[in-house]
Amino acid sequence: MSTTHAFVSVRGLRTRFGSLRAVDGVDLDIARGEVLGLVGESGSGKTTLGRTILGLTPATEGTISFDGRDMVTMDRAARRGLRRKMQMVFQDPHASLSPRLRISYLLTEPYEINHVADRDRSSVGALLEMVELPPDLASKYPHELSGGQARRVGIARALALRPDFLVFDEPTSGLDVSAAAAVLNLVKDLCDRFQLTYLIITHNLSVLSFVADRIAVMYLGQLVEVGPAEQVLDAPAHPYTKGLLSAVSEPDPRQRSRSHRLLLPGEIPSPRNPPPGCRFHTRCRYAQERCRREPPIVEEVEAGQRVACHFWDVVRADSRDEVAGDQGELDTSRPLT
Amino acid sequence: MRLPTEPKGRSVGAEAPSADRSGGDALLNVHELDVVYHGRGGHLPALREMSFQVHPGEILGVIGESGCGKSTLSSAIMRLLPPNGEITRGSIRFGERELLSLGPEEMRRLRGPEIAMIFQDPLTSLNPTFTIGAQLVDAQRAHAGRAPRRSLRRRAIEMLEQVGIPDASERIGTYPHQFSGGMRQRIMIAMALLLEPKLLIADEPTSALDVTLEAQILELLRRLRHERGTAILFISHDLGVVAQLCDRILVMYAGSTVELGDVLPTFERPLHPYTQALIAAAPTRGRRGEPLATIPGKVPSLSALPTGCKFAPRCAHAQDVNLEREPELVEFDGRYVRCNIYDPSSGYVATNELQSR
Numbered sequence: 001m002s003t004t005h006a007f008v009s010v011r012g013l014r015t016r017f018g019s020l021r022a023v024d025g026v027d028l029d030i031a032r033g034e035v036l037g038l039v040g041e042s043g044s045g046k047t048t049l050g051r052t053i054l055g056l057t058p059a060t061e062g063t064i065s066f067d068g069r070d071m072v073t074m075d076r077a078a079r080r081g082l083r084r085k086m087q088m089v090f091q092d093p094h095a096s097l098s099p100r101l102r103i104s105y106l107l108t109e110p111y112e113i114n115h116v117a118d119r120d121r122s123s124v125g126a127l128l129e130m131v132e133l134p135p136d137l138a139s140k141y142p143h144e145l146s147g148g149q150a151r152r153v154g155i156a157r158a159l160a161l162r163p164d165f166l167v168f169d170e171p172t173s174g175l176d177v178s179a180a181a182a183v184l185n186l187v188k189d190l191c192d193r194f195q196l197t198y199l200i201i202t203h204n205l206s207v208l209s210f211v212a213d214r215i216a217v218m219y220l221g222q223l224v225e226v227g228p229a230e231q232v233l234d235a236p237a238h239p240y241t242k243g244l245l246s247a248v249s250e251p252d253p254r255q256r257s258r259s260h261r262l263l264l265p266g267e268i269p270s271p272r273n274p275p276p277g278c279r280f281h282t283r284c285r286y287a288q289e290r291c292r293r294e295p296p297i298v299e300e301v302e303a304g305q306r307v308a309c310h311f312w313d314v315v316r317a318d319s320r321d322e323v324a325g326d327q328g329e330l331d332t333s334r335p336l337t
Numbered sequence: 338m339r340l341p342t343e344p345k346g347r348s349v350g351a352e353a354p355s356a357d358r359s360g361g362d363a364l365l366n367v368h369e370l371d372v373v374y375h376g377r378g379g380h381l382p383a384l385r386e387m388s389f390q391v392h393p394g395e396i397l398g399v400i401g402e403s404g405c406g407k408s409t410l411s412s413a414i415m416r417l418l419p420p421n422g423e424i425t426r427g428s429i430r431f432g433e434r435e436l437l438s439l440g441p442e443e444m445r446r447l448r449g450p451e452i453a454m455i456f457q458d459p460l461t462s463l464n465p466t467f468t469i470g471a472q473l474v475d476a477q478r479a480h481a482g483r484a485p486r487r488s489l490r491r492r493a494i495e496m497l498e499q500v501g502i503p504d505a506s507e508r509i510g511t512y513p514h515q516f517s518g519g520m521r522q523r524i525m526i527a528m529a530l531l532l533e534p535k536l537l538i539a540d541e542p543t544s545a546l547d548v549t550l551e552a553q554i555l556e557l558l559r560r561l562r563h564e565r566g567t568a569i570l571f572i573s574h575d576l577g578v579v580a581q582l583c584d585r586i587l588v589m590y591a592g593s594t595v596e597l598g599d600v601l602p603t604f605e606r607p608l609h610p611y612t613q614a615l616i617a618a619a620p621t622r623g624r625r626g627e628p629l630a631t632i633p634g635k636v637p638s639l640s641a642l643p644t645g646c647k648f649a650p651r652c653a654h655a656q657d658v659n660l661e662r663e664p665e666l667v668e669f670d671g672r673y674v675r676c677n678i679y680d681p682s683s684g685y686v687a688t689n690e691l692q693s694r
Contacts, residue, residue, distance in 0.1 A: 181629035249577030
């Protein structure tokens with residue numbers, strides 16, 4: 001990956017809460033106009049990484065640069081101006097929208113907080129239109145909205161300041177399938193329409209398969225695999241990525257007979273006390289003695305695909321075999337369970 | 338609650354007693370069930386003519402958007418409807434018993450050892466002020482009579498181990514907040530299984546969990562069905578989960594069944610336009626990059642149900658007839674569909690392609 005075109009660039013980033021190392025040495029670049037998906041289980045540190053990049057949570061160590069300018073060393077006024085260009089869309093809209101304020105107020109609040117001049121403001125009607133909501137919603141309160149509508153208001157609020165970079169935290173969690181599909185379509189349309197750059201945080205890879213250009217996989221504060229979405233989804237080279245993929249319930253009952261259905265056993269260990277060596281070794285079916293002692297280094301295994309695993313070549317070969325196998329054996333006569 | 342009179346057979350009810358495949362004795366037999374919510378706006382029909390069966394060892398998935406009546410259905414079976422909910426018609430047979438003619442005390446004795454339920458949010462069902470052990474022992478106490486505490490505790494530990502709680506004998510002395518979300522959901526399942534129910538009703542049990550924990554819980558449910566023959570009514574809005582877990586699928590819309598059938602044919606060739614639309618809207622790895630199909634509009638409110646086909650206002654194939662006439666549930670080749678434009682001679686609705694936006 002080249003640093004020259006990076007719009008958002010993160011180097012050696014660490015975020016600690018006391019002894020808890022939520023983000024523990026992350027290097028990541030996001031190109032302008034790119035949609036980067038960040039995936040991992042609860043406790044992987046993905047939300048903290050997103051918040052740290054936006055400056056909502058202070059970094060303990062490392063650098064974050066935005067459009068070539070270092071956020072950490074710049075003065076406060078400049079940083080404040082720059083932060084307007086980077087916004088977060090929060091996971092639970094009902095928790096982030098004050099229940100006592102009308103939608104019209106919630107949408108213009110960012111202007112008041114940031115003392116935005118009138119000529120730089122979008123009207124409430126225009127903001128609602130951007131997220132495909134009817135204008136009469138302006139006079140309503142958050143509790144009168146459906147889950148999908150509230151999610152759109154959260155997006156409109158983030159768009160109000162005309163940002164260049166948006167971080168979405170679980171954009172579709174808790175939504176019905178149709179509402180989730182509509183929100184994902186909208187998110188993607190907005191990206192194209194306003195030439196936005198996205199970081200989309202989720203635990204569900206199937207969300208990313210639709211929207212992401214590249215995917216970064218996070219485990220216990222570190223990135224274990226980063227690469228173009230196609231490569232990561234079709235030929236994952238880290239066993240954790242493979243585990244996450246196998247856990248996705250595809251809406252296709254024929255895939256139940258996949259013999260390679262790999263369950264990711266157990267739960268993510270505490271980030272207060274991560275396992276020695278490779279942090280994933282306690283749950284990894286490829287783990288050898290070496291993994292318990294020696295942390296893997298990040299290797300570029302293919303153009304743009306970086307992986308931190310001692311045995312990435314074995315893992316990737318397995319992934320490729322399985323994809324090939326899937327295409328050959330769609331045996332519907334087999335019993336389903 | 339008004340007790341049901343003789344169910345009046347009509348449409349499918351008359352020919353195919355329970356809108357279901359024949360063969361084998363059903364464990365749960367819901368027949369022509371109507372539920373009404375009484376409110377200031379009048380009597381709102383929450384469930385209409387619900388008929389289906391669940392056989393021993395079978396996993397039936399109930400799917401539909403929020404507001405389709407999925408949770409009302411599970412509350413009605415458990416006889417735990419809110420005070421303004423009333424079962425106005427129909428029958429719910431569980432084995433040999435008619436649940437609608439049981440008194441509150443008999444019903445209470447049934448919940449737990451016969452029918453158990455797990456909910457989406459385990460924190461609402463676990464008491465934060467008692468240890469897990471105390472709650473697991475208590476849950477048995479109500480049904481186990483005078484059994485010694487030590488044996489109830491041993492049983493609780495055993496059950497926690499079975500659902501994959503590590504160091505169960507130590508952790509049994511800790512409180513719900515000391516467990517992760519996935520662990521709490523397992524504890525809920527352990528509690529539901531303590532008394533070895535014949536039927537488990539799972540209402541969105543994995544919706545709040547990470548995909549990895551979800552996959553583990555699904556595996557646990559599969560094992561349960563295999564090893565004990567537990568029947569499961571699995572309520573979900575996630576088509577992926579239903580595709581991976583269930584034997585049959587019941588699609589609900591606006592309080593009634595619009596499609597019912599085996600999982601494989603239903604996913605391969607969904608009959609009802611609503612089922613088609615739900616499947617088309619689910620993101621899959623295979624359909625990468627294409628815009629996702631959505632269903633225009635929203636589930637109608639119970640106070641403003643359309644007169645004819647309830648799905649017609651959102652249906653891509655709706656014709657005038659749908660606005661006037663409510664379709665009946667008809668059978669074709671072991672599958673059931675409620676759609677006016679369904680053609681029994683071909684076995685499919687007029688347009689079969691999945692609508693993409």
